[in-house]
Amino acid sequence: MYQEIFKQGKIGNITLKNRLVMSPMGTSLAEMDGSPSEDMIAFYEARAIGGAALIIPEIARVNDLHGAGMMRQLSVSKDRHIEGLAKLAETVHKYGTKIFIQLHHPGRETVTALTGGPVVSASAIPCKYLQQETRALSTEEVKALIQQFISGAVRVKKAGCNGVQREHNKKLNNGLPILHKVPPKRDYGRYFCIMAEKGGTSHGGLTEKLSPFFHAQKQEVNAYGR
Numbered sequence: 001m002y003q004e005i006f007k008q009g010k011i012g013n014i015t016l017k018n019r020l021v022m023s024p025m026g027t028s029l030a031e032m033d034g035s036p037s038e039d040m041i042a043f044y045e046a047r048a049i050g051g052a053a054l055i056i057p058e059i060a061r062v063n064d065l066h067g068a069g070m071m072r073q074l075s076v077s078k079d080r081h082i083e084g085l086a087k088l089a090e091t092v093h094k095y096g097t098k099i100f101i102q103l104h105h106p107g108r109e110t111v112t113a114l115t116g117g118p119v120v121s122a123s124a125i126p127c128k129y130l131q132q133e134t135r136a137l138s139t140e141e142v143k144a145l146i147q148q149f150i151s152g153a154v155r156v157k158k159a160g161c162n163g164v165q166r167e168h169n170k171k172l173n174n175g176l177p178i179l180h181k182v183p184p185k186r187d188y189g190r191y192f193c194i195m196a197e198k199g200g201t202s203h204g205g206l207t208e209k210l211s212p213f214f215h216a217q218k219q220e221v222n223a224y225g226r
């Protein structure tokens with residue numbers, strides 16, 4: 001059985017040198033602006049030297065106003081983040097290690113102290129642990145957020161990373177591992193599962209609102225080029 005771990009693997013059209021995948025774990029080592037710090041790069045370089053075929057660093061935010069998930073997390077919200085991500089990607093690539101960036105929005109589980117911004121979610125139900133005043137996103141805001149996920153994915157690609165993963169969908173083959181790959185239809189709306197489901201409510205039409213997302217993402221990321 002253990003020999004299987006060291007055989008090549010494949011996710012979409014990406015070949016992994018073995019089956020060792022480092023799952024995302026928040027390190028809080030990013031710079032305050034969301035760029036990878038030297039310490040973060042050294043941390044992931046050590047894992048690449050250790051032999052991981054694929055590293056998925058921690059949650060990266062796509063929205064700075066209401067999308068922070070933790071202190072000193074990665075961000076892909078601005079073009080200025082491309083340079084640092086490229087350095088991270090180049091570093092792990094030296095060891096034949098691939099890297100996917102996990103795109104994330106915490107919904108009602110953001111902490112206002114981190115952003116000073118509003119708490120938004122699919123519905124106005126507050127997180128039962130954090131109990132922060134929460135408002136529902138409008139359809140227009142959902143569309144804007146979808147665009148931010150798309151822009152984030154494009155930046156990840158420009159930085160030379162190998163793919164993106166959506167937070168709270170741990171199955172890699174459903175997790176948009178390759179930027180131009182559209183996940184199966186049944187997966188629509190998973191982006192906001194944490195926002196929609198944790199409050200004990202239904203998606204309330206959010207799935208329908210989000211269904212064009214993957215098509216838009218496919219078109220826009222492809223427009224950037226492979």
Ligand SMILES: Cc1cc2nc3c(=O)[nH]c(=O)nc-3n(C[C@H](O)[C@H](O)[C@H](O)COP(=O)(O)O)c2cc1C
Pocket residue numbers: 023024025026027057058059102167168
């Ligand atoms: C400190 C810490 C931070 C984590 N941060 C993230 C994260 O940023 N994104 C994520 O999807 N999972 C995160 N996780 C969950 C891990 O990726 C993993 O799914 C979890 O530890 C269970 O691992 P297992 O399925 O191998 O038991 C984190 C876990 C820990 C312990």
